[in-house]
Amino acid sequence: MKLDFSPEDELFREEIASWLAANLCGKFDSIRGRGGPGDQHMFIDERKAWEQKLYQGGWTCIGWAPEYGGRGATIEQQVIFNEEYARAQGPGRAGHIGETLVGPTLIAFGDQEQKDRYLPEILRGEAFWCQGYSEPGAGSDLANVKTSAKFDDTNQQWQINGQKVWTSLARESDYCFVIARTDSKSVGHRGLGFFLVPIDQPGVTVRPIEQLTGTSEFNEVFFDDAHCSIDDIVGEPGDGWKVAMGLLGFERGVSTLGQQMLFQNELDEIIVLAKANGSAQNPQIRQRIAEAHIGLRIMRFNSMRVLSSKETDGSLQKEAMIYKLYWSSWHRNLGKLAMDVMGSESEVLEDGPYQLNRLQSMYLFSRADTIYGGTNQIQRNLIAERALGMPKEPRG
Amino acid sequence: MNFKFTDEQMMIRDIAEAFLAQTSTSAAVRQAMSTELGYDLQLWRRICDEMCWQGMHIPEAYGGLGLGYVELVATLEQMGRYLCCSPFYASVCLAANALLVAGTEDQKLTYLPQIAVGKTATLAYTGESGGWDSNSVKVTYQKQGDSYRLNGSYRFVPDGHSAEILVLAARDQDTQGDEGISLFVVPANTPGIRREWLPTMDQTRRQGQLQLDDLVLNSDAVMGDVGQSWAQLEQILDLGRIAVAAEQLGGSQQCLDSTVAYISERVQFGRSIASYQSVKHKCADMMVKVEASRSAVYYAACVGDQFFNQTSDAVGLAEAASIAKAYSSEGFFHNAGVGIQLHGGVGITSEYDIQLYFKRAKSTETFLGAADYHRERLATLLLDTQVAL
Numbered sequence A: 001m002k003l004d005f006s007p008e009d010e011l012f013r014e015e016i017a018s019w020l021a022a023n024l025c026g027k028f029d030s031i032r033g034r035g036g037p038g039d040q041h042m043f044i045d046e047r048k049a050w051e052q053k054l055y056q057g058g059w060t061c062i063g064w065a066p067e068y069g070g071r072g073a074t075i076e077q078q079v080i081f082n083e084e085y086a087r088a089q090g091p092g093r094a095g096h097i098g099e100t101l102v103g104p105t106l107i108a109f110g111d112q113e114q115k116d117r118y119l120p121e122i123l124r125g126e127a128f129w130c131q132g133y134s135e136p137g138a139g140s141d142l143a144n145v146k147t148s149a150k151f152d153d154t155n156q157q158w159q160i161n162g163q164k165v166w167t168s169l170a171r172e173s174d175y176c177f178v179i180a181r182t183d184s185k186s187v188g189h190r191g192l193g194f195f196l197v198p199i200d201q202p203g204v205t206v207r208p209i210e211q212l213t214g215t216s217e218f219n220e221v222f223f224d225d226a227h228c229s230i231d232d233i234v235g236e237p238g239d240g241w242k243v244a245m246g247l248l249g250f251e252r253g254v255s256t257l258g259q260q261m262l263f264q265n266e267l268d269e270i271i272v273l274a275k276a277n278g279s280a281q282n283p284q285i286r287q288r289i290a291e292a293h294i295g296l297r298i299m300r301f302n303s304m305r306v307l308s309s310k311e312t313d314g315s316l317q318k319e320a321m322i323y324k325l326y327w328s329s330w331h332r333n334l335g336k337l338a339m340d341v342m343g344s345e346s347e348v349l350e351d352g353p354y355q356l357n358r359l360q361s362m363y364l365f366s367r368a369d370t371i372y373g374g375t376n377q378i379q380r381n382l383i384a385e386r387a388l389g390m391p392k393e394p395r396g
Numbered sequence B: 001m002n003f004k005f006t007d008e009q010m011m012i013r014d015i016a017e018a019f020l021a022q023t024s025t026s027a028a029v030r031q032a033m034s035t036e037l038g039y040d041l042q043l044w045r046r047i048c049d050e051m052c053w054q055g056m057h058i059p060e061a062y063g064g065l066g067l068g069y070v071e072l073v074a075t076l077e078q079m080g081r082y083l084c085c086s087p088f089y090a091s092v093c094l095a096a097n098a099l100l101v102a103g104t105e106d107q108k109l110t111y112l113p114q115i116a117v118g119k120t121a122t123l124a125y126t127g128e129s130g131g132w133d134s135n136s137v138k139v140t141y142q143k144q145g146d147s148y149r150l151n152g153s154y155r156f157v158p159d160g161h162s163a164e165i166l167v168l169a170a171r172d173q174d175t176q177g178d179e180g181i182s183l184f185v186v187p188a189n190t191p192g193i194r195r196e197w198l199p200t201m202d203q204t205r206r207q208g209q210l211q212l213d214d215l216v217l218n219s220d221a222v223m224g225d226v227g228q229s230w231a232q233l234e235q236i237l238d239l240g241r242i243a244v245a246a247e248q249l250g251g252s253q254q255c256l257d258s259t260v261a262y263i264s265e266r267v268q269f270g271r272s273i274a275s276y277q278s279v280k281h282k283c284a285d286m287m288v289k290v291e292a293s294r295s296a297v298y299y300a301a302c303v304g305d306q307f308f309n310q311t312s313d314a315v316g317l318a319e320a321a322s323i324a325k326a327y328s329s330e331g332f333f334h335n336a337g338v339g340i341q342l343h344g345g346v347g348i349t350s351e352y353d354i355q356l357y358f359k360r361a362k363s364t365e366t367f368l369g370a371a372d373y374h375r376e377r378l379a380t381l382l383l384d385t386q387v388a389l
């Protein structure tokens, strides 16, 4: 067990740091530190252009194998990349769903043709993706999806009908990956398929949902005879659950490291503010800032542990299951801390009618962290059942 | 970077687990608890002679095995898990560390080989104030020619009533804070030292109090530079904090495991109580505490290694130690408390072991500074100083 990075890794660190210093400037100055959680729909054009800039430098999808255009970066290098990216205040990655969810899923479960078609445009920062899992009747109980996919023999394509909800960044995306029922008589995990659906088509309607922040990052997505090609199902009809769950496994992997660096920037901002407005003298605030620091450091150590022990087949061990519950609770507390450090000023907006500053918007949006991607209650069920071997919840 | 045990470290951990599962049973712990010494001499001999744990991180030049802090922490975790009653912590994690950090070459050559073969030792520094910072050093020394005259009393000294070698912190009269502190190492039977057992709520580890009445020491007992030893003492304490946090981690894990085992057997309302969601969620939260504590402790162990081979500075050590100690203290206490609750009535009996963990959680939480102490220490680094963490 050791923490030191090798000399080669330190060279890698210099390489990315100097590339960022030379490129994250000029027209990209305005997006430094922007586009994080709660702010993901902002500066979308600039951030997409930034993805292409990253690609030109060879800095997109660095964890993918070279045969798919990545660098085959080691875990250590991915840690370093994320550290340096955040240190340079790199903007929230517009391409992160493609890079960290869709890409690894296609690499693991897709066929050659799908890899050839979709991976290059993700790599180049040209195609953006959103996640079509949740439905009005299928939130925590994801297996209850009703959206249907029927194979249309005449047109040799899949026809999709139904509704998704809470779909983040659907308006900013080119494709949506959708789980839908291929066997209309099936219930639960069986009879599902995993589809790659273009958004820009007559059968797809995206309606923004206004959030408590006054902005709209998530949407309702309606499918009325929407279609995708015969080749756009990942795996076989009936494999949808397996693929969908595989994807959620990648979500708990390296993609968490970038997020922690955004958290670090937020905590740093809170510390600067506390020093400036005198709340750094308040003993309770001091305790809470230290607690936030402890929590974030441990979050990083958790990731390092989990990533170092990744089984050779790429699956994570059961200890990795605490990750979502841990970070979401931590971040929710950070939101409250930010407001308490701001004190009375926390109520006052940047501007009317409802222009929140970064910390205010983080505070409000952090309430979503314990809901999306499996609520805290669902996480606790999973930990108890899968990691601790306790009895399963009864089903209605 | 490779943040997992090597195969060899895994083996050391597994051997410790297997040995302690056999020797530090509930009955053995209770037997040790009932004696004033606080541990079973036979078990201690086996730990020293068969397992050689007490020489684990002592360099080979001083009679040890020359392994690292990670190996030590892996062993301590298991000792905490099995509530192993022994003078190991005081001898190795306090006294041997003190010698390694602050001892002169002569002192290392004299004392470390003794500890490596099983002589017991401890460190005394705080007293009636009950504090853990530099101001809590109240015993004074007066320099008289080539010798030092020490007066005052210590409390909360692990195995203070029985250890054979003592490391003592004292301050030059009329100084305060970080100034004027010196460390001394002496055989415990030196005239001028009175010692007694301090009965404690947690009976799985003994504490003693020491009274020094005109203890006269020669300059060869002085460790480090006279009057300048606080910085080194702080490093010694940080290494001790990492070690205690490792024990807490083991205890915390055991609270979870024994609770899950108990509730899986117990049936109420016609079903296993482990099937109730409020019970499951409490266990999930316990697991979060265990795993987060594990990450903090293993990280700190690596920093301990870096400290010994001089790739980490004192600030890095302090940060890692305070993180591990603050989190593991609260995590262990939480898990022991929830453990009692989920045991129901039997959790309140002396027969079940969960109460022993509950008491151990509290005593280790207080020892070397509770969570609030360590958070304030981190807050000082984060808010009042310019160091980069």
Ligand SMILES: Cc1cc2nc3c(=O)[nH]c(=O)nc-3n(C[C@H](O)[C@H](O)[C@H](O)COP(=O)(O)OP(=O)(O)OC[C@H]3O[C@@H](n4cnc5c(N)ncnc54)[C@H](O)[C@@H]3O)c2cc1C
Pocket: A130, A131, A132, A133, A134, A138, A139, A140, A141, A165, A166, A167, A168, A169, A218, A368, A371, A372, A373, A374, A375, A376, A377, A378, A381, A393
């Ligand atoms: C900001 C945001 C972005 C999102 N983005 C996306 C996206 O891009 N794509 C997508 O597919 N989805 C997305 N979601 C949806 C998200 O995954 C769901 O909101 C989440 O799974 C919870 O489902 P629900 O909202 O229907 O709540 P419900 O399932 O109705 O839960 C309501 C409450 O009941 C509790 N509960 C439910 N079942 C149980 C149980 N078995 N045991 C104990 N308690 C239970 C929950 O914990 C919760 O507190 C997003 C959500 C948010 C808030």
